[in-house]
Amino acid sequence: KQEVTQIPAALSVPEGENLVLNCSFTDSAIYNLQWFRQDPGKGLTSLLLIQSSQREQTSGRLNASLDKSSGRSTLYIAASQPGDSATYLCAAYLETSGSRLTFGEGTQLTVNP
Amino acid sequence: DAGVIQSPRHEVTEMGQEVTLRCKPISGHDYLFWYRQTMMRGLELLIYFNNNVPIDDSGMPEDRFSAKMPNASFSTLKIQPSEPRDSAVYFCASSLAAGGAGGYTFGSGTRLTVV
Numbered sequence: 636k637q638e639v640t641q642i643p644a645a646l647s648v649p650e651g652e653n654l655v656l657n658c659s660f661t662d663s664a665i666y667n668l669q670w671f672r673q674d675p676g677k678g679l680t681s682l683l684l685i686q687s688s689q690r691e692q693t694s695g696r697l698n699a700s701l702d703k704s705s706g707r708s709t710l711y712i713a714a715s716q717p718g719d720s721a722t723y724l725c726a727a728y729l730e731t732s733g734s735r736l737t738f739g740e741g742t743q744l745t746v747n748p
Numbered sequence: 749d750a751g752v753i754q755s756p757r758h759e760v761t762e763m764g765q766e767v768t769l770r771c772k773p774i775s776g777h778d779y780l781f782w783y784r785q786t787m788m789r790g791l792e793l794l795i796y797f798n799n800n801v802p803i804d805d806s807g808m809p810e811d812r813f814s815a816k817m818p819n820a821s822f823s824t825l826k827i828q829p830s831e832p833r834d835s836a837v838y839f840c841a842s843s844l845a846a847g848g849a850g851g852y853t854f855g856s857g858t859r860l861t862v863v
Contacts, residue, residue, distance in 0.1 A: 667851070669852060678839060679839065679854040681852065724791070736781075736852060
């Protein structure tokens with residue numbers, strides 16, 4: 636069974652810091668990788684989608700990279716703000732699973748003012 | 749587009765009652781997914797459809813759970829009879845094409861509480 640893992644499980648930083656969230660997957664046969672944000676009691680909001688032919692995607696202060704050979708993706712958040720506090724989930728589309736997403740367990744981020 | 753629309757947002761029911769959750773995917777999306785989220789198990793895929801046809805229901809926990817997609821714009825997830833352990837947030841998501849092309853879009857979820 637494909638496993639997607641995220642490190643760390645929780646992270647607390649002061650406002651203004653740059654930070655990196657990590658995601659690893661055990662199967663290099665990956666189509667795409669998608670990063671989501673989930674606020675408490677809310678649904679999942681898509682942040683970035685990296686196609687298998689791409690190495691990174693950027694949106695505002697967010698940058699996500701994908702290294703298929705090493706089975707890793709990182710989400711970089713620049714100049715963090717209290718409003719960034721949420722749980723961040725990475726999810727992989729695997730060649731062996733077609734359109735099914737496999738989710739990591741998430742990183743709970745707290746940005747302190 | 750209004751996104752993926754789920755109803756109701758919250759549902760509280762008594763054990764043994766039938767519960768029906770509803771989902772309207774994004775128009776033009778050929779794939780529809782039902783997920784369940786709990787603190788203990790995280791996000792679990794229950795079932796997904798392609799062009800209204802169920803493709804994989806291996807995640808459906810028991811025969812008490814059933815899902816239908818009578819047309820491209822509507823799907824239901826039914827639990828009958830409901831049990832307290834079914835309490836969770838149920839999400840519906842849709843995708844444009846295979847392999848997650850264009851990514852997934854999630855609805856806001858239905859928070860189910862079975863007492």
